[in-house]
Amino acid sequence: MNRQKLSGVKESFLQRRYGVSLGRRYVMAAASVVLLGVLSCSQVNNSSSSALAQSDIPQSESPLPKKTVSNDTRLVNGNNKFGFKLFSEILKNNSSENNIFISPSSVAIALAMTYNGASGSTQQAMAKTLELQGMSLPEINSAYASLKELLENPGEKVQLTIANSLWVNKGVSLQPDFLQKTQDFYKAKVTNLDFQDATAPDTINNWVKDNTSGKINKIIETIKPDEVLFLINAIYFKGKWSNEFDKSQTAEHPFFLISGKQKQHTMMSQTGDYRYYENEQFQAVSLPYGTDGKISFYVFLPRQNSNLNVLYQNLSLDNWEKWMTQFHKREGFIRLPRFKTDYDVTLNDALKALGMEEAFSDKANFSGIGKNLTISQVKHKTFVEVNEEGTEAAAATSVGIETTSLRQKPEPFRMIVDRPFFCAIRDNQTGSVLFMGSIVEPQ
The missing domain is CATH 3.30.497.10 (Antithrombin, subunit I, domain 2)
Structure with missing residues (x-):
């Protein structure tokens, strides 16, 4: 092997061995x-x-190999x-x-x-x-x-x-x-x-x-x-959002408070394919972020004949994990308050x-x-x-300190989030729930 090729091999080896750097990325906000x-x-x-x-x-001056x-x-x-x-x-x-x-x-x-x-x-x-x-x-x-x-x-x-x-x-x-x-x-x-x-x-x-x-x-x-x-x-x-809401579709619609009163509130609307789940108690949808949807915003809307208290009585790790496996791609319409x-x-x-x-x-x-x-x-x-x-x-x-299975295509769902709801932000890769909240009156 001539000297030029040998030098190239050495340089390639050193680059592979010591030149790997771990890039940083950043996501949403929490402190x-x-x-x-x-x-x-x-x-x-x-x-x-x-x-x-x-x-x-002191930290090592040489980047560690990727693992x-x-x-x-x-x-x-x-x-x-x-x-x-x-x-x-x-x-x-x-x-x-x-x-x-x-x-x-x-x-x-x-x-x-x-x-x-x-x-x-x-x-x-x-x-x-x-x-x-x-x-x-x-x-x-x-x-x-x-x-x-x-x-x-x-x-x-x-x-x-x-x-x-x-x-x-x-x-x-x-x-x-x-x-x-x-x-x-x-x-x-x-x-x-x-x-x-x-x-x-x-x-x-x-x-x-x-x-x-x-x-x-x-x-x-x-x-x-x-x-x-x-x-x-x-x-x-x-x-x-993986699919941003069209601002021209945003309009004032009624939002119904726990007291029974209603208020006009700015609502975003969108039609598309979403990961969706529903049962007798609630409707739920997953709205993904970014190009690969590793993190999603989950909205749980109680049925008209139910309420948030019933949902919260069933909000446990076991039920949460069970619900997460029930989400499937489905066409539908979502109206969500901007808040x-x-x-x-x-x-x-x-x-x-x-x-x-x-x-x-x-x-x-x-x-x-x-x-x-x-x-x-x-x-x-x-x-x-x-x-x-x-x-x-x-x-x-x-x-x-002091998932999509082969089955008959269901009718498109319609989910109008016009009353108090539970929401969560979940890292779908690890399953970590980063945020969760109860929105009873969007501001």
Whole structure:
């Protein structure tokens, strides 16, 4: 082999071996923030802020070879089950006439990072609440790392980013192993910040704002004296419909409220082939995003002789998985309200009701993070906008640690979403439910 060919072979080998880069993509909008605080700041070990610095391991300068990423269905099923339970608890404490919209994936990721520092009965309680029983901590972390990579590659015309960060009060020492895991598996950015500085909340809020494309502007109002750590997850999603709605078909139509009253509202209309399912209780349709439909917007409309309460009584992981297998391509007409809404909720009571009460008490054991830590508040904020072009959504969570078969073609369906409905945004590749909501009065 002559020298020129040999050089070419070497160059080709080196390019294949070291030149593979993993491209990033982005999808819709959601953000999640976890705030961690301490009941007694004086009991936190302030002697070695070096633990934080030691955990700042530099990333490899050479791109890693591409590898096949697998999806752990145990984690996805656990997250979805937790999401439906959380949604049910939130419903109990909200007026039936109010819109609700949450990102269970965002809350789950934020609490999963926190879970890495839990021990003893606190860890067991969190595992039960988060539906992580039967999975070891290494399995959970590895599964989240893989899931993040899968979710962030949704296809064309769809953007999805998942970002994590830890904000540590200046001078506070945290367990190096905890910090390492959040960086290695959750790609969390770790920052020392003087919580006494009046600009500290703005610094954290600006990170959330940047990572939710400005849809969540503020998750932290003030930093309490006993708070020493904030764990933050931010998810941003923006997707264009595979088939956009024609704006010339958008018009004012009546929308019937739970009270029986009706209001004129802007409604989008479209005819086409959709994945569709119906039974005695509801009609449901899947509206895909992008060129390959990896992510879809699901609308569940109760029948005229039924209502949302009946639907929610049957909204469980088992039923959800069963319903997902029943969707088939069918021609039909869909009229859907154009809407935009934001939502704000404190999740303390809901999480306590689901079994995490100890994590909010002085019996909490977060020794894997530091000494004498407890969760003081879990807040969640979301935003969603649905229009003719597609959907944009955002969410923020703060934890203060203080198919087509051959058969006779059915008649085209007609689905007029002119009354309260349930909706969800689902990653069809992994099965992850990214968002879910109850829209009783579109704004």
